[in-house]
Amino acid sequence: MPVKRVQKTPMPERDAVLRSHDFGEVNEGYGIAHAQFEAERCLRCQDAVCIDGCPVRVPIPEFIHEIAKGDMRAAAEVLRSSNPLPAVCGRVCPQEVQCEEQCSVGIRFKPVAIGYLERFVADWEMEQTDIEITANLHRDEKVAVIGSGPAGLVCAGELARLGYPVTIFEALHAPGGVLRYGIPEFRLPKDVLDWEIEQLQRLGVEIQCNMIIGKTITMDQLMGEMGFKAVFIGTGAGLPSFMGIPGENLNGVYSANEFLTRVNLMRANDFPNADTPVMVGKRVAVIGAGNTAMDTVRTALRVGAEHGLIVYRRSDQEMTARVEEHQHAIEEGVEFHWLTNPIEVLGDDEGWVTGLKCVRMELGEPDASGRARPIPIEGSEFVIPVDNVVLSIGNRPNPLLLQTTEGLKSNKWGCLVVSDGSSETSREHVFAGGDAVTGAATVILAAGAGKNAAAEIHDDLAAR
Amino acid sequence: MAKILEKRPLSPITKLYRVDAPLVAKAAKPGQFVIVRVRDGGERIPLTIADYDREEGILTIVVQEVGTTTRYLGQLEVGDEILDLVGPLGMPLEIPVEGHIVGIGGGFGSAALLCLMRELRLRGDTTTIINGAREKDLLILNEELGEVCDNLEICTDDGSAGFHGLVTERLQQMIDGDAPGRPDSVVAIGPMPMMRAVTETTRGKDIPTLVSLDPLMIDGTGMCGGCRVTVNDEVKFACVDGPFFDAHQVDFEEAVRRNKMYVRQEQESKDRTTCMKLAVGQD
Numbered sequence: 087m088p089v090k091r092v093q094k095t096p097m098p099e100r101d102a103v104l105r106s107h108d109f110g111e112v113n114e115g116y117g118i119a120h121a122q123f124e125a126e127r128c129l130r131c132q133d134a135v136c137i138d139g140c141p142v143r144v145p146i147p148e149f150i151h152e153i154a155k156g157d158m159r160a161a162a163e164v165l166r167s168s169n170p171l172p173a174v175c176g177r178v179c180p181q182e183v184q185c186e187e188q189c190s191v192g193i194r195f196k197p198v199a200i201g202y203l204e205r206f207v208a209d210w211e212m213e214q215t216d217i218e219i220t221a222n223l224h225r226d227e228k229v230a231v232i233g234s235g236p237a238g239l240v241c242a243g244e245l246a247r248l249g250y251p252v253t254i255f256e257a258l259h260a261p262g263g264v265l266r267y268g269i270p271e272f273r274l275p276k277d278v279l280d281w282e283i284e285q286l287q288r289l290g291v292e293i294q295c296n297m298i299i300g301k302t303i304t305m306d307q308l309m310g311e312m313g314f315k316a317v318f319i320g321t322g323a324g325l326p327s328f329m330g331i332p333g334e335n336l337n338g339v340y341s342a343n344e345f346l347t348r349v350n351l352m353r354a355n356d357f358p359n360a361d362t363p364v365m366v367g368k369r370v371a372v373i374g375a376g377n378t379a380m381d382t383v384r385t386a387l388r389v390g391a392e393h394g395l396i397v398y399r400r401s402d403q404e405m406t407a408r409v410e411e412h413q414h415a416i417e418e419g420v421e422f423h424w425l426t427n428p429i430e431v432l433g434d435d436e437g438w439v440t441g442l443k444c445v446r447m448e449l450g451e452p453d454a455s456g457r458a459r460p461i462p463i464e465g466s467e468f469v470i471p472v473d474n475v476v477l478s479i480g481n482r483p484n485p486l487l488l489q490t491t492e493g494l495k496s497n498k499w500g501c502l503v504v505s506d507g508s509s510e511t512s513r514e515h516v517f518a519g520g521d522a523v524t525g526a527a528t529v530i531l532a533a534g535a536g537k538n539a540a541a542e543i544h545d546d547l548a549a550r
Numbered sequence: 551m552a553k554i555l556e557k558r559p560l561s562p563i564t565k566l567y568r569v570d571a572p573l574v575a576k577a578a579k580p581g582q583f584v585i586v587r588v589r590d591g592g593e594r595i596p597l598t599i600a601d602y603d604r605e606e607g608i609l610t611i612v613v614q615e616v617g618t619t620t621r622y623l624g625q626l627e628v629g630d631e632i633l634d635l636v637g638p639l640g641m642p643l644e645i646p647v648e649g650h651i652v653g654i655g656g657g658f659g660s661a662a663l664l665c666l667m668r669e670l671r672l673r674g675d676t677t678t679i680i681n682g683a684r685e686k687d688l689l690i691l692n693e694e695l696g697e698v699c700d701n702l703e704i705c706t707d708d709g710s711a712g713f714h715g716l717v718t719e720r721l722q723q724m725i726d727g728d729a730p731g732r733p734d735s736v737v738a739i740g741p742m743p744m745m746r747a748v749t750e751t752t753r754g755k756d757i758p759t760l761v762s763l764d765p766l767m768i769d770g771t772g773m774c775g776g777c778r779v780t781v782n783d784e785v786k787f788a789c790v791d792g793p794f795f796d797a798h799q800v801d802f803e804e805a806v807r808r809n810k811m812y813v814r815q816e817q818e819s820k821d822r823t824t825c826m827k828l829a830v831g832q833d
């Protein structure tokens with residue numbers, strides 16, 4: 087029977103002082119006792135509104151019920167039936183605006199900790215050694231997947247389960263997309279990602295790294311001489327935006343992508359054991375307030391910065407980062423400069439960053455995005471002394487593939503155009519999903535798009 | 551992985567490799583580059599495609615040992631694999647002007663002229679290569695370069711081979727009408743000071759000039775912005791928009807400054823590899 091308890095079962099976390107100096111995971115994960123204790127809070131609603139909040143419609147009460155009963159294997163099966171990346175999503179989904187926002191318990195109490203429970207089940211599954219996965223690629227039609235982020239991984243996995251031989255082509259030397267080079271180890275350990283990728287390989291998915299479609303081989307070659315019958319594009323939104331303010335090219339200014347890639351993909355935190363360095367001074371200012379900005383500023387602390395600053399032109403109300411990451415950042419001592427807009431990066435004679443010139447802002451009427459529009463306060467310019475500036479103001483889709491591929495339509499933001507309610511692009515037998523279509527969004531949306539596209543590719547191939 | 555099929559030392563610090571990379575060789579065009587990584591935990595570094603053999607699927611790269619990664623690479627032998635090799639990256643070189651085209655190379659840049667000048671000559675241009683180095687022993691690929699162009703000019707700073715002087719002095723003589731004549735267009739690949747000097751030599755003389763910028767790179771696909779350079783007051787990503795740019799529009803000062811960003815770390819890393827080499831008795 088459900089038990090009424092106001093609070094979520096707390097997530098065991100590592101001490102903020104200790105953890106802010108290393109890359110170990112912040113959240114330690116529920117044990118069985120925590121999980122069952124929390125599972126009891128779920129009302130098993132007839133009308134489970136939580137499901138409406140989940141982009142891939144995980145049958146939430148069902149898997150939570152299995153946890154309560156103690157049948158973790160069944161819980162894992164229920165979960166995987168709808169979400170192919172539960173260990174990742176349980177960790178990084180913005181639950182507070184998705185499943186948990188809808189949860190009925192949340193009307194009076196704190197909502198059921200759906201994300202923590204999801205992670206628990208997935209972690210349990212990872213520890214099992216007896217889970218049978220065998221490749222059964224009984225179909226003839228080869229499918230190519232471009233990009234190995236969540237969209238591509240999920241699409242490939244689903245197609246392999248349907249029996250198609252699938253090859254993923256990835257530009258970088260390691261698969262995972264943003265899960266590899268963007269989201270840091272302290273939120274998403276690379277072991278978790280590696281495990282997910284291993285399962286795909288056990289299903290028979292082939293992954294070829296160091297392959298840039300549009301450069302190493304073209305789409306025409308893929309679909310022509312190489313014999314792929316359908317293609318899924320999951321190339322993400324990896325092109326960093328800059329602000330265009332003076333001083334952006336000074337030494338010590340990074341895009342968040344570069345900063346995080348140096349650390350996550352190239353392991354600059356382990357320099358000089360690893361060969362790629364990263365430059366961090368005492369004070370690092372990160373411009374922006376999304377997940378990427380929080381990851382960047384917390385990473386900066388972990389690679390030696392004494393002060394990590396978030397500089398954002400709006401207020402904390404408009405911040406787009408997950409609530410938990412914001413909370414963790416506060417605990418780790420990050421300083422927040424809200425309503426502060428950078429207008430120039432200042433440097434010394436040798437071209438190194440010395441400060442960030444900003445102007446204070448006030449909030450006006452809501453703009454097109456529905457968020458209050460920040461307006462500069464005249465004469466309020468001031469300088470924050472900093473040694474590094476990292477820009478985290480958004481990413482757009484990378485144009486590489488579009489430049490070399492005929493018949494692919496994109497919109498003015500460079501996002502691939504797909505037909506309404508589907509993942510079909512303007513080119514026959516070519517499908518797309520994830521950030522490449524939506525612009526920078528979330529892991530679960532990308533995963534969901536990959537899953538839907540796999541079903542459409544299956545239909546498309548069957549219809550031929 | 552790309553297997554090394556042939557290794558040839560060109561100078562005490564420069565090595566030429568022919569590697570098995572059929573897909574890259576097939577797609578490569580003059581002026582493009584690859585990114586390689588030579589060990590787990592290793593850096594990704596850009597290297598120009600010196601030449602390619604589409605039929606055989608072989609790519610030629612030339613490495614000048616300056617720091618950690620290039621030294622690791624220099625230790626690889628025939629039969630070894632380069633851990634990661636991706637490409638071809640960047641935009642192929644486009645030289646619109648036809649006529650007398652002068653390619654100027656220094657250091658590893660001379661190697662990059664191989665396929666480039668051959669293609670230009672095939673298209674019907676008159677081609678001259680100025681191959682420069684500090685001294686005779688550091689000159690590379692004279693013979694091969696001689697085969698792909700109409701006139702090969704050799705310059706050494708100390709006069710130990712060819713013209714006694716800088717490549718820009720020889721260039722100036724040609725501009726002034728010396729044989730083989732005034733260039734209609736110039737392309738320079740090599741150390742930054744040389745490219746800068748060439749740029750100043752042709753500035754204001756109505757000679758379109760291209761230089762190959764070599765900023766620090768990571769992904770090489772436009773994802774990090776680390777390779778940004780300023781050209782004509784606009785920010786460009788050298789890995790996707792370049793590496794060739796209109797020399798007279800390049801902000802060299804910024805490019806030089808940005809390349810020095812990690813000098814201290816590069817030295818630290820280099821010292822470490824030096825120690826490791828000594829420890830295992832190599833080198």
Ligand SMILES: Cc1cc2nc3c(=O)[nH]c(=O)nc-3n(C[C@H](O)[C@H](O)[C@H](O)COP(=O)(O)OP(=O)(O)OC[C@H]3O[C@@H](n4cnc5c(N)ncnc54)[C@H](O)[C@@H]3O)c2cc1C
Pocket residue numbers: 178179180232233234235236237238255256257258261262263264265268269297298299300320321322323324346377378379381408484486487519520521522526527528529530532
């Ligand atoms: C730092 C950071 C933190 C984030 N935190 C969260 C979070 O907490 N929660 C959340 O839900 N979302 C988060 N996001 C967003 C989320 O990671 C993305 O929405 C998601 O990864 C998009 O997935 P994707 O598969 O569409 O693309 P990506 O993950 O971007 O993967 C695309 C892949 O395609 C490859 N590729 C590109 N072009 C080519 C080509 N031509 N040929 C071959 N390969 C190519 C790229 O190298 C890359 O590996 C975060 C993003 C960042 C950057």
Ligand SMILES: Cc1cc2nc3c(=O)[nH]c(=O)nc-3n(C[C@H](O)[C@H](O)[C@H](O)COP(=O)(O)OP(=O)(O)OC[C@H]3O[C@@H](n4cnc5c(N)ncnc54)[C@H](O)[C@@H]3O)c2cc1C
Pocket residue numbers: 583593595596597598599611612613614615616617618619620621658763764765766767793809810813816817819820
């Ligand atoms: C498009 C492009 C094409 C290139 N083609 C070639 C090539 O064909 N052959 C080749 O040998 N090199 C080439 N380079 C340069 C090469 O990438 C660098 O030499 C290499 O990254 C150095 O790595 P490292 O770890 O050995 O040395 P590091 O430890 O990174 O540096 C050691 C020293 O070399 C200097 N240095 C570092 N980077 C560069 C650079 N980009 N240019 C010049 N000096 C540098 C530093 O000042 C430092 O003192 C190219 C660079 C670019 C951007």
Ligand code: SF4
Pocket residue numbers: 139140141142143144146169175176179181184185186200201204530
């Ligand atoms: S996938 Fe994300 S949104 Fe869906 S139930 Fe799991 S945590 Fe919630």
Ligand code: SF4
Pocket residue numbers: 127128129130131134135136137146147188189190191198200
């Ligand atoms: S809405 Fe909340 S309480 Fe109801 S089934 Fe979903 S998780 Fe359980």
Ligand code: FES
Pocket residue numbers: 766767768769770771772773774775776777778787788789790
């Ligand atoms: S090397 Fe990363 S954008 Fe050019």
